Amino acid sequence: MKTPKRIQPLVEEGLIDEVMRQLMSGKEATVYVVRSGDDIRCAKVYKEANERSFHQAVAYQEGRRVKNSRQARAMEKGTRYGRKMAEQVWQNAEVDALYRLAAAGVRVPRPYICHEGVLLMELVTGADGNAAPRLNDVELDRERALAYHAALLREVVLMLCAGVIHGDLSEYNILVDAHGPVIIDLPQAVDAAGSSVAASMLERDVTNLANFFGAFAPELQGSRYGAEIWMLYEAGLLTPDTPLTGVVAAPEGPADVGAVIHEIALARFEEEERERHQLAAQGWA
Structure with a gap:
């Protein structure tokens, strides 16, 4: 297929040799299957802020800082330069989280490089060698639901021990490869020690898992x-x-x-995000 404009710089740098096809288009990014030498990877192209349906809620931005004081002031004032810096912080949050979590043994895609809003990373594949399905698209029975739930709880614990909370964990951003669940989509990752709503975010993530798997294993509800x-x-x-x-x-x-009021607000936000995920799921290829 024709190389998207945003990916062209990575082609010119020799990091990508061919864009094979679009994998999916979601609320925050479009993902392509690409070839880098003999390896098949994926390139996540982040959408511009005005194109995203997922907005940078204050709860997610809390605890994220930049060392440069000029950049910090610009971000606080919302200047054009500040908005650009905020975008970089938003995108780098996922890259930083992926490296941090991979080092901690969490099952996440391996990142390679992030360049001008394009994240090049491992393509997670299923047992058939094709792009792994999302958890929402996998057939489950009670036994498998309990096994996946236990595996994901361990991943959540590993993440928290590494100081990270996903912040938007659901059946829509979990892939299933030949070895089990793999967690994806981390630009909204929350710093456990730097966010005043970390506990609420963690409980919401875990409750989402219980609600989903509870449809197959009622004892989890x-x-x-x-x-x-x-x-x-x-x-x-x-x-x-x-x-x-x-x-x-x-x-x-x-x-x-x-x-209690804060929990109600988070629940309302969660429902809005779930609706966006369902719409985005229609673009999964």
Whole structure:
């Protein structure tokens, strides 16, 4: 196919030899299957801010900083230069998270390079050698649902031990290769130590998993793995091998009204994102 304009610089640099086909187009990027020498990879071309349906919510930006004070001021003022810097921070967040998580043993695509809004990374393939399907498109039974749920909980724990929370985890941004689930789409990754809503984001991610797999394994519905994981993390007791029960004692004392309101706002945002994911799924090829 014709080389997209945004990918052309990587072709000129010899990083990509051929653009083979478009793989998918989503809310934040378009992904292409490309050839680099003898390797088949994928190139994720981030959409411009005015073209994305996923907006950089404050909850996701919190904790992200730039070292250059001029850039930081420009970003705060929202100048043209500042918006450009904000875009770079947004895109680099995924690259940084991928390197960080891969080093921690989390099952994510291996990144190679990010150049001017194009991320070149590993193409995750299924058992048939073709591009791996999303979890939403995989046939599940109770046994497989429980196995995948347990595997993904371990990935969530590994991520948190590395200081990262996905922030938008669902059946739409998990691929399934020959060895199980692989987590993708991390530009909205949350820094566990630098975000005031980290606990809420983590619990939402884990609840999304329970809700999805609960359709095949009803015993997962109502589990509280997210709250348990965060409680262990805060207490400094969380390790990749920490056994989890999914049960947390009910809190004593008056309810935190502010926290409840915040949870409602997050739930509303989550539903809007789920609808966008469903629309984006129609573009998966």
